[in-house]
Amino acid sequence: xIKGGAGAVFGLGSLExxxxxxxxxxxQNPADCKATDVSAHDKTFVISNWPLYIxxxxxxxxxxxxxxxxxxxxxxxxxxxVNDNEEFFAKVKNQLGSCQSTQRDMFVxxxxxxxxxxxxxxxxxxxxxxxxxLHANIIDSLAKPSWDPQRRYSAPWQSGLTGLAYNxxxxxxxxxxxxxxxxxxxxxxxxxxxxxxxDTMGLIMLSQGADPxxxxxxxxxxxxxxxxxxxxxxxxRRFTGNDYxxxxxxxxxxxxxxxxxxxANAGDPNLVFVPPEEGLMIWADNMLVxxxxxxxxxxxAWINYYYDPVVAARLADYNQYICPVKGAxxxxxxxxxxxxxxxxxxxxPETLATTHRFMALQEYQTREYERQFSxxxxx
Numbered sequence: 167x168i169k170g171g172a173g174a175v176f177g178l179g180s181l182e183x184x185x186x187x188x189x190x191x192x193x194q195n196p197a198d199c200k201a202t203d204v205s206a207h208d209k210t211f212v213i214s215n216w217p218l219y220i221x222x223x224x225x226x227x228x229x230x231x232x233x234x235x236x237x238x239x240x241x242x243x244x245x246x247x248v249n250d251n252e253e254f255f256a257k258v259k260n261q262l263g264s265c266q267s268t269q270r271d272m273f274v275x276x277x278x279x280x281x282x283x284x285x286x287x288x289x290x291x292x293x294x295x296x297x298x299x300l301h302a303n304i305i306d307s308l309a310k311p312s313w314d315p316q317r318r319y320s321a322p323w324q325s326g327l328t329g330l331a332y333n334x335x336x337x338x339x340x341x342x343x344x345x346x347x348x349x350x351x352x353x354x355x356x357x358x359x360x361x362x363x364x365d366t367m368g369l370i371m372l373s374q375g376a377d378p379x380x381x382x383x384x385x386x387x388x389x390x391x392x393x394x395x396x397x398x399x400x401x402x403r404r405f406t407g408n409d410y411x412x413x414x415x416x417x418x419x420x421x422x423x424x425x426x427x428x429x430a431n432a433g434d435p436n437l438v439f440v441p442p443e444e445g446l447m448i449w450a451d452n453m454l455v456x457x458x459x460x461x462x463x464x465x466x467a468w469i470n471y472y473y474d475p476v477v478a479a480r481l482a483d484y485n486q487y488i489c490p491v492k493g494a495x496x497x498x499x500x501x502x503x504x505x506x507x508x509x510x511x512x513x514x515p516e517t518l519a520t521t522h523r524f525m526a527l528q529e530y531q532t533r534e535y536e537r538q539f540s541x542x543x544x545x
Contacts, residue, residue, distance in 0.1 A: 192263035194287040196457055199265040205463035209240045212461075213468070214254070214273040216451065217246040217408045218431045219324065221484035230480050234471050240464050250361045250407030251279040258456070262288040267458040271465045274323050278364060278524075280452040281313035289319045290455045296466035297321065299473035303492045308450060312526075320452040321469045324427070324487035327510070327521065328365040328447040331424035335436040336417040344442040345373035347421060348396040356420040357402050358410045359393070363539045364524035365447050366393070366405075366423060372444040372522060379525045386535065394542050405543040411437075426510050430486030439510075441520060448521040450490065476501070482511045 223229045231242055248254045254275065258268045262283070275283070283289050294301060300321050314320045332341045339352070347357045348370070359366045367389055368378035374392070376385040396402050403419060408428060413419040415434045429439040455465045471477055475493030482489040483502045488511060489495070495512045498505050509517045527535065 192259075192286055194262070194265055194457060196287050196290050199287070199457040200290055200462075201267070201458045201460045203460065203462045205461045205467075208461055209238075209464070210243065210461060211240050211464040211468060212243045212245075212269065212271045213465075214245050214247050214270055215323070216248045216274060218411075218428055219246065219274075219451075219485055219487075220244065221481060230472070230477050233477075234468065238464075238467055238471070240467060242468075248274060249409060251276050252361065253407060255279060262456060265457060267460075268456050270456060271459040271461045272453055272455055272468065274451050274453055276362070276449055276451050277311065277313070280320050280454055281311075283454065283456075284314060284319045288457055290457060290459060290462060291318050292321070292455065292466055292469070293463075294318075296463060297470045297473070299470045303473045303475060303478075305490055305492055308490050320454055321473070322450045322490040323453050323472070324482070324485065325448065325450040325490055326487045327426040327441070327513075328360070328362075328369065328449065329424060329426065330421065330440040330442050331414060331429045332421040332438055332440065333414050333417060333419070333434075333436050334438055337420040340438070341421045341440060342443055343373065344369045344423075344444050347423065348373075348392055348401060350421075353401070353421050355400050355403055356418070357396075358404055358406050358413065358419050358422040359402055360410075360423045360425075361405045361407055361543055363536060365449070367535075367539065368447045368522060368524045369423065369442065369444070372442070377522070378447070379523050381525060390538055390542070397542050427485045427487035430510055431484065441517075445520045445522050446517075448488075448518075448523065450488075486510050488513060 220231060221229045223232055228236070231244060234240065235242055254273065261268045300317060304317065304322070308322050308325065309317065330341050330344060334340070341347070347353065347359065370389040370392055371378045371381055371385060374385070374388060376389070410419060410422050410424065411428050411432050414422055414437060415432065424439060426439055429437050453469055455462055459465060472481065473491055475491055475497045478489050478491035478494040479497035479501045482494060483498065483505050486508070495506060505511055
């Protein structure tokens with residue numbers, strides 16, 4: 167169900183992966199690059215996550231975060247400063263590569279970036295005894311990714327779909343196919359695409375009849391030529407992380423590549439998420455404890471808490487992303503009956519049949535493809 171990104175190819179000991187990350191001196195041994203855990207007397211926790219990903223406090227109900235604080239006595243410093251995997255990687259690369267603290271106990275990154283960081287030894291292993299809910303309740307389709315088959319280092323926060331979105335207030339003719347973003351003249355200069363290579367290029371290849379899970383260099387080049395032409399012609403306004411939603415609401419952007427939960431949670435009834443006729447890309451974001459995190463047990467308490475089905479259902483009821491926790495759909499019956507059969511949270515087999523993963527790349531392909539994509543996107 168969930169795309170593994172390119173994680174499967176990042177085998178332990180691969181010097182090419184290290185060069186891809188910047189320099190071969192970046193590898194660390196997590197056992198040699200860990201801090202003393204002060205969780206027992208320091209009841210705090212620092213996490214970096216993506217925007218619009220956690221339910222806020224309200225007068226009617228406390229948030230899941232507030233309930234965690236009340237239940238555990240752990241005070242959470244929560245920052246939504248992950249806008250793009252590569253952008254966040256740049257923030258922490260130097261510290262992690264030299265065994266220095268990032269001043270975070272956890273951050274949340276997409277499959278392929280999580281795989282990279284685990285491979286080069288930047289992530290601490292989780293204590294299974296402290297996260298029993300994770301191993302008991304993770305849905306089967308997410309339980310054994312090739313890059314962390316025992317979920318020793320990672321825990322999915324949420325999963326989601328990548329498709330289209332448009333603003334019906336400003337665009338009277340809906341978008342139905344991904345290829346329209348590259349060609350419709352009424353969208354000229356009013357289109358954004360994502361800086362996530364595997365989402366953007368995967369959907370372009372789908373629009374050209376190629377399979378993003380099994381494509382040739384020729385098919386890659388055809389897709390790259392299409393996005394390059396659209397960029398040079400001014401069809402694409404810019405490439406973005408999560409920050410496309412504001413432009414879409416304001417009408418600066420009429421249609422865009424979008425993540426499902428962003429649109430569902432934007433609070434703007436004019437924004438419409440559309441599964442493209444060509445199909446959807448699917449992915450997961452993962453909780454990771456970096457080297458030198460000083461409150462690892464507090465981070466593990468956070469993971470265990472969010473793998474309680476009731477908590478997971480409360481979170482999914484807000485952010486509208488695919489829930490990774492068994493039992494959450496049953497718990498949703500009491501929390502919000504209207505979301506029990508929401509396909510954005512609990513996808514049907516029919517929806518999943520239209521989803522696609524991005525194929526695992528050889529190291530030389532990853533290096534070259536990312537260079538080409540960066541040349542076009544400017545990031």
